[in-house]
Amino acid sequence: MKNVVKSHKTPEYLVVGGYYYSIIVAVKGVQLNFPQISVDYTILDLSNNMFEGQIPDIIGDLSSLIVLNLSHNNLTGRIPHALGNLSEIESLDLSWNHLTEEIPQSLAALTFLAFLNLSQNHLVGRIPEGKQFNTFEANSFGGNPKLCGIPLPEKCEHPHEQQLEDDEETESGFTWRVVMLGYGCGTLLGLVMGYLMLSTGKPKWFNAIADAGADMIQPRRNKRRYIFIGK
Template identity: 70%
Template sequence: MKNVIKKNTKPEYVATLYTYVSIIVAVKGVDLYIPQLSVALTIVDLSHNKFEGGIPYIIGDLKSLTVLNLSHNNLTGRIPHALGKISEIESLDVSWNQLIGEIPQNLADLTFLEFLNLSQNHLVGRIPQGKQFNTFKGNSFGGNPKLCGLPLPNKCGENLQKPQLEGNGDGEEEGNLLTWKEVVLGYGCGALLGIILGYLMLSTGRPKWFNAIVDEAEHMIMKRQNKRR
């Protein structure tokens, strides 16, 4: 698969003695039954396993690869730029894994790529634009909340995780909300403290310090009234 197989005018098929090799494989998102496997049709389908770790860079050396399906595994790490060197690839599916990072820009240069599925990963950043990527729909990139740009509705530069509260855009609404919470809490604590002090005063009688405050207040009132007279 490291050498591009030239397509002859006369088709050649993989056979054992007098029997052609048949196979069922996921090609371009559809389970396809191939009764006679063409020699020129090079496919790697390792989907629905429990593979872990990163995608090997050596896959980029498989120049004649036409279908690569690594979906439904537990692959981690970034999508290697080496995949952009598989010039003959027509179908690439790495969905339902744990891949991170940005989508390599050179994937948009794969001129024969007809099917792409990068959904249900943890990819971030702007989706590459131009060439083949302009033909793919949103379901090719869905399930990656931090991806932005067409064909997804998420615009790059917006906060894709936490929507901002309505207001003037600088957090005024959130600040006002916190202020009202503090005011309500303060009134509640003050009212509770007043009830407790009132109960203690009524049950134990007026303490001396309270009597002194009352006497002083009465003295000041009488003094002001005498001055007016």
């Protein structure tokens, strides 16, 4: 396949054996019948196959592509950044694959992109914003649980806010560990001391402290003043 040079003012169509070339293809999510294929209308539809592996970067060199449909395959890996070079693309369907990583920001620069379907993959991160991306609905990105941002209801957390939350959780967890460690040590020490006191029969050192305290208090209680008045 090579790029088409759009030098014709009047439409020209592909002809095979004296007949116009026709095809049925999925365009913008709808199956359409093209009884005559325009030379300038370049379509690459490889959907519903068993293709595996990554999407080759070389597809980004086909700048005259109008429709690219790679849906319902077993494609893996990232979405190539080079797809942002498809300056004429109007319909891009990569749904029902196993694509991973983030959606490249380069796709947000596609001015003529009217239909986009990236649903049912394993994409992650924030959905790019700008130009045509602001017009797509949530079903264009559905089935990617780790995607966030407009138009999905899941909001993306700011990296700084996420770092603060992680720090707070770490600090809180450390504080609770210290408290529980102190509580456990104190409880163990109390049990050991109680066992030693009970095993000796008489806690003599405790009785000595109690007797000393009683001796200090008793004289104060018994101290009284008497006044005798004689004849």
